[in-house]
Amino acid sequence: QSDTEEAFIDEVHEVQPTSSGSEILDEQNVIEQPGSSLASNRILTLPQRTIRGKNKHCWSTSKSTRRSRVSALNIVRSQRGPTRMCRNIYDPLLCFKLFFTDEIISEIVKWTNAEISLKRRESMTGATFRDTNEDEIYAFFGILVMTAVRKDNHMSTDDLFDRSLSMVYVSVMSRDRFDFLIRCLRMDDKSIRPTLRENDVFTPVRKIWDLFIHQCIQNYTPGAHLTIDEQLLGFRGRCPFRMYIPNKPSKYGIKILMMCDSGTKYMINGMPYLGRGTQTNGVPLGEYYVKELSKPVHGSCRNITCDNWFTSIPLAKNLLQEPYKLTIVGTVRSNKREIPEVLKNSRSRPVGTSMFCFDGPLTLVSYKPKPAKMVYLLSSCDEDASINESTGKPQMVMYYNQTKGGVDTLDQMCSVMTCSRKTNRWPMALLYGMINIACINSFIIYSHNVSSKGEKVQSRKKFMRNLYMSLTSSFMRKRLEAPTLKRYLRDNISNILPNEVPGTSDDSTEEPVTKKRTYCTYCPSKIRRKA
Template sequence: MGDRALTDKELEGIINNMSDCEYESDVDDSVGDPDFENFSSSESTDSEFDAGTARKRKKLEICVEANANVGAIDTPVDSEVNLSESSESSSDECSPNRDVSGSHKVRVIWNDCSGNLKDHPFNANPGFSAEFFAKRSGDEPLDFYKLFLADIIPMIVQETNRYATQKIISCIANETIQKNSLLTHWKDTNESEIVALIGMLIWMGLDKKPTLKDYFSRNILYKNDLGKYIGMSRMRFELLLSNLHFSDNETTDRTNRIYKIQPLADGLITNFQAACIPKKDVCIDETMIPFRGRLSFRQYIPGKRHKYGVKIFKLCAEKGYTYNLKVYSGKEDNPTSQSVASRVVLELMEPLLDCGRLLCTDNFYTSVSLAHELLDRKSHLIGTLRKNRKFNPKPITDAKLEKGDLIVRESNTHVIVGKWRDKREVLFLTTEAVPEMTGVQTKPGVVKKPSTIAKYNSIKSFIDVSDQKASYSTTVRRGIKWYRKEAIEILTNTAVVNAHIAYKFFTKKTINITKFREELVNKLFNERHNIIDIPSEGISRNHKIIEITSRGRCTRCYKANSERNGRAYAMANTPRIKMHCQGCEHKFLCMKCFFDTHNCSLRK
């Protein structure tokens, strides 16, 4: 043909006559994601090694053939690609050819929908565990909340005392402890004090103040007597908060990046799963805990309300109940052939697989490969899909639709991929049912949507409800210790939301999450000192001057001198006395201040 340029018709003829062409997505954002590797069309060998990890990799050879019946797409696609997966990730239906080396040969053919999908009936017994909740002592909010923390509080007490002791010994050995350090005032804590600390943290979410010290301020704008009522001073609160710990630093496995909160997370997850068995529909998504400090696995997600923070993967059931969770700690040192999304899904879903559940995921997790793995474990998948995922049917991804149009394709491996256009194009995947246009009631009126999209919106709201409830009166504040923020989030938000859901189910009472927190705080404090619910007129006010062995400055005199001339003047000129009134809030009172503040006079 010489050097003459080919015409458009000649190029079209060459393309139509091509066979065995390699099929890849037009857009590839697969850097660092094993599910989206660039695949070779060559036959896999029995002893192929990855140059990066020098380990054997099993091959799954997939041949993709797409029929062309959509719009202007009239060229069938028949290609061969290799997908690295473990031998367990493919079912017998998806792997008709199996050799002794462990390689799987799968032929995936996309055709018009026939409705020939796998039927995995739901065979679990969902609901709250009567045995678990039979251990509660009553029907108050605290009774449900304490069930989740029954074995957590003793662990926190033990590890907090251990950590404080280790820190004191280290400071003494290194001669770094200061004379006026708070650490010199440390005394071992107990369960009652940790319960009061958790109650104060929840209360701080209800009563927002600029800084922590303002909760103990005597300024008329912030003054409150809660710390005095529960017997916890500002110094003690700061000591407990700074030494709050959940694992033993000396014996734990430090290769685990989240070792500081792993025992707490494992204990709460065990209780969450023992308390409730989810219904058929479940949802997996991520949530962000805000944190802007220096941390190797800190995430940046621009679409989230808190763009910087630690990411938590959550599996939620109906009404926002958190069944399982996983703190994302960055790239693993020993990665498998699966992508991060697939590993997270299979790990969170492990207790719920093999019983016909329907999992809902967004486009970060959804893929044809994941659908095959879940079908192999008798579970269905529904979710939105990214256009550049490998093994998507090209006639679907390339189709140009008008508003309201719907096209679908079904594979011989029982996976349906479709596209629907509303204001924009939405690509989705399902293994449960063939999508059909249905009417959905919205505020403007009835809107036609595919049944798959309507079901996705309904199930996806489980995570949204959980995050919404946790956001009301949240107690998470700024701090430099990431693990403390994670722990406070799980203890005072996730566990409280789960307790709220269980409380409403068993008591049949309608109560919002804020009121539930208020009653919870009231009972947490009342359990320790039994004074929160006592009327003020019932409190004993036996005003009497007594003399004690210790000495201190008169509270009122010191305050007056400090306001007029400053703290240094007050320290030097306020006398130290041994007298105080046993019925007053002031520890020390001179004789003049006693008679100035009480409705009585000196007898002559």
């Protein structure tokens, strides 16, 4: 692994398989392959040359020709890492702006100001209700990034901006202004939303999401091994495509299908699952999402690892053809009609054994890790019947275990330091998710660029702290220019920004200015004692 991967990715540790018993298979004419080694004893062969599934799909029980260890289908000639326009970027803010570009921020500012003008009444004349700008939106993002670093994202705004607890947030903007921006933040034209929503329920975020995904694709060249899986953005409010997934920590939320680099966990492409609003043109749902998510790498001979919600025999064959030219490794559900009955579980079959069958470049393995469990794994990488000598598992299973966790690890990294706040609006939940992804993707690009120079890569936590400073410093400097800014805020901002001195400006003269005498704020008004 590269230095970039070692900075923030944990290695996958394999679980040793259960030791097999000494039983001999009597049923289904299955015999154990002769040989004394562990690998040969773990492979069960069939006397038949061909076997068939319930739908008459024909499989061969032996590989016709000997293949090389690395198939020509998986020779990727491009090098993994940031694209040319993203190299030599070492500043956290510039890395972040690769994903939240000026165009995205301008869209947010435009429609947020439109919402502010609707909500602002004649009595709302203070600074809290003024129009926003690009610097303030970046500062708003900076506050969210710092809540992720300090794990303050679930704190109420009263506690978040309490001076007795911390001055980190109140130095950037007031609590009332932060709340007002959250209420007014919009990413689309609210006036034409009902018309567009008839054809696309994702309309409130569609343009910003497409721009963001375009940047994720353009900024990075993935490696040879990719992972497609799902992420659930926790959300319990009203949403036409909210999902319930009981095995996820959030259980309720917005399902995002993602394709990530299995090595660096960089998110390359992502699509929301819109439920009934998904138009697949008759293509099975899993196959549709695999083909759509893999569009950036079509024709590149890369491999995709996915679970049984996506994997199917027709999809594996289809991806080998033009224009896809991709291979796939994934688990297969036991109810697929292409799986022969002879490969399915048998009580007399020893634990830890494997059975292989072949159909051209396709390889299907039936592996029994536990007495009451059977795993079916499909590969289109032109695999042979090989077993890992140290673990006794098929090499296909070993490869799947090493590459299956790309999206799951990314999701875990998002949950460890997340800026997501409680909200009743699902577009805001998606915006929080995009900020989390942007922080991780920008850190991956930063880490690759720094390690390429031979320098030490800072931790992700320190990277996000520096990102907070870069996002908020410009807005805090402008805030210092306000003549009505309170003294404690001015002093604290000056401490945060080392180059700023309280009460000084660029055009100040060296001659001391006599301070005007004012009434003492501590004495009763009757005394009128000068301070």
